[in-house]
Amino acid sequence: MTLATIIENLGLEVKSASGDLTHEITGAYVSDLLSDVMANSKEGQLWVTLQVHPNIVAVATLKDLAGIILVNGREAEKETIERAEEEKIPLMTTRLATFQLAGKLYGLLGEC
Amino acid sequence: MDAEKAITKVQELVYEIKVNQVMVTDVITVSPHNLMSELRVLLHDKRISGVPVVEGTTLVGLVSIEDFVKCLSEGKMNNLVRDRMSRDVITLYDDEPLVRAVQEFDRRGYGRFPVISRENGALVGVITKGDIIRGLLKRIEIDYHEEEIHRYRASYFFEDIIADKTTLIFQYKVTGKDFSRAGRTSSGLKKTLRRMGIPPKIIRRIAIATYEAEMNIVVFTDGGEITAQVTPREIRVEAVDSGPGIPDIKKAMEPGFSTAPDWVRDLGFGAGMGLTNIRKCADTMHLESTVGKGTRLEIAVQLNGAVKHDSGDHH
Amino acid sequence: MTLGEIIKTLDCRVVAGNTNLDAKVRTGCGCDLMSDVLAFIKPGAILLTGLNNPQVVRTAEIAEIRIVCFVRGKQPSQELITLARESGITLLTTSLPMFEACGKLYMNGLSGYDE
Known part of the structure; x- marks a missing residue:
């Protein structure tokens, strides 16, 4: 399933679309701890987090993540959006809480 | 405490309370070398249905009122306890949660279980269904009582203080x-x-x-x-x-x-x-x-x- | 869902607390930031977290959360287990990552808190 389809299905608000939205998404990583994401996320995963700090873009770039979804109505810092644009990391937001967003995304992607 | 809350409380307590907290420690025992006839007084006067058989501190068997009756009907009251007792005794450890005892009562249908020490295997007590119920009721009563005390504090704390300003x-x-x-x-x-x-x-x-x-x-x-x-x-x-x-x-x-x-x-x-x-x-x-x-x-x-x-x- | 169903769904190990498997869990919350847990979690929720320090139990205690599940195989320390026992909090661990843990519970009918 492409990132664009996921965005449409989950009604995500796109904050930065300079990256590749046709990317085929097969999995996600849910974490609010940067060191955890650095250590355990896998290339191509969508990252779901509460963190809005510009460092999240750096982490996503380093780990080749497919994009970042900010949950629970969190607004990205201006600098975070700028960096996402530069680094071509798709950045989305949602009103949904982590648990629900992860639940719905899990349903979309099927048991992986 | 409403009924539903009390039931949940009991469910928690059977995991929390240990066998040694409700068992009877003052246990009447007999030696394997006693005569069966000597049991009559015990079983009759103490109105108990079974007696642990102990050699030294070690539990070696259990002799029940059924064993006694059978012995009586065979007219062999001069048999030794060790020849009539059952050696295959189901026991509980003293540090096990009550829920284990409840399960054993349920499974075996026995009236009582000897309790032995996990450390040295010595007989340290006996537990009956009655002991479990009494133990649970006592704990619920204590908890309930404590809750009542807190409630008292709650409603009267400030009312009991006589002052123009209290902080x-x-x-x-x-x-x-x-x-x-x-x-x-x-x-x-x-x-x-x-x-x-x-x-x-x-x-x-x-x-x-x-x-x-x-x-x-x-x-x-x-x-x-x-x-x-x-x-x-x-x-x-x-x-x-x-x-x-x-x-x-x-x-x-x-x-x-x-x-x-x-x-x-x-x-x-x-x-x-x-x-x-x-x-x-x-x-x-x-x-x-x-x-x-x-x-x-x-x-x-x-x-x-x-x-x-x-x-x-x-x- | 009941605690028992959650334990089965996530293949959890119970590391502390009562095992009243019929205890009802109304909703879930997956979060590693304790301020967000304090701000948004509803009493009666299960907290799923990848954070593994005593503050998780403190937060649960303050926010009236009775069940905490550590994801991705995090093993809580003895200190944390002791703290949980003192506060009457049930601690579970699952080897599943947060995404799969949230997903499986959600798919099994545990709704999020703003539903």
Whole structure:
């Protein structure tokens, strides 16, 4: 399933679309701890987090993540959006809480 | 205590209470070298259905009223206990939870089980269904009683004090940078307020605000003090530290703004929601800070039907 | 869902607390930031977290959360287990990552808190 389809299905608000939205998404990583994401996320995963700090873009770039979804109505810092644009990391937001967003995304992607 | 609550409580207690807390330790035993005829007095006078057979301190068997009756009908009352007793005895260990005993009673249909020490295998007691029920009832009664005492405190605490003005003050020292002990103040204050019978919703708001304030002191400073003042009208919490201070309070109040280093973020804090949380919980909030000197935060929550307004009087 | 169903769904190990498998869990919350837990979690929720330090139990205690599940095989320390026992909090661990843990519970009918 492409990132664009996921965005449409989950009604995500796109904050930065300079990256590749046709990317085929097969999995996600849910974490609010940067060191955890650095250590355990896998290339191509969508990252779901509460963190809005510009460092999240750096982490996503380093780990080749497919994009970042900010949950629970969190607004990205201006600098975070700028960096996402530069680094071509798709950045989305949602009103949904982590648990629900992860639940719905899990349903979309099927048991992986 | 309503019925549903009592049943849940019992379910918890059968896991919590150990066999040795309800068993009878004053156990009547016989030796394997006793004669069966000697059992008559025991079984009749003590009205018990079975007697553990013990050699030294070790349990070697169990002789029941059925064994006795069978022996009687065969006219062999001069048999030794060891020849008539059952050697294959189901026992419980003294440190097992009651639920194990309940299961065994259920499965075997026996009236009693000998209890042996896990350490040395010695017989230390006997447990019956009656002992279990008595033990449970006693504990529920104690818990219920304690609850009643708390309720008494709750409703009469302030009424019993004769004064023109009453303020209870609780003070707590907060150690800076000690992450593993952080939260003790809020936890202690919460328990104290609960014992005073403050309504749970108020306690929750005070506890959350205090916890965030405590974390700020732990994370950013070398320590400070938290003081709670309880009056019949409101609860006021003051958190004071002599830390680095906040350069821009307005900015610090913005949701998501944080100066926390990454190590703090990786401990699950420092995402810039602390002060936002405090403001959300408090009826009024006052934050003042001088860079290089320290920070003072004061919040208040009204006790009597006050409507929570979100503005606060922070500046 | 009941605690028992959750334990089965996530293949959890119980490391502390009562094992009343019929205890009802109304909703879930997956979060590593304790301020967000304090701000948004509803009493009666299960907290799923990848954070593994005593503040998780402190937060649960303050926010009236009775059940905490550590994801991705995090093993809580003895200190944390002791703290949980004192506060009457049930601690579970699952080897599943947060995404799969939230997903499986959600798909099994545990709704999020703003539903």
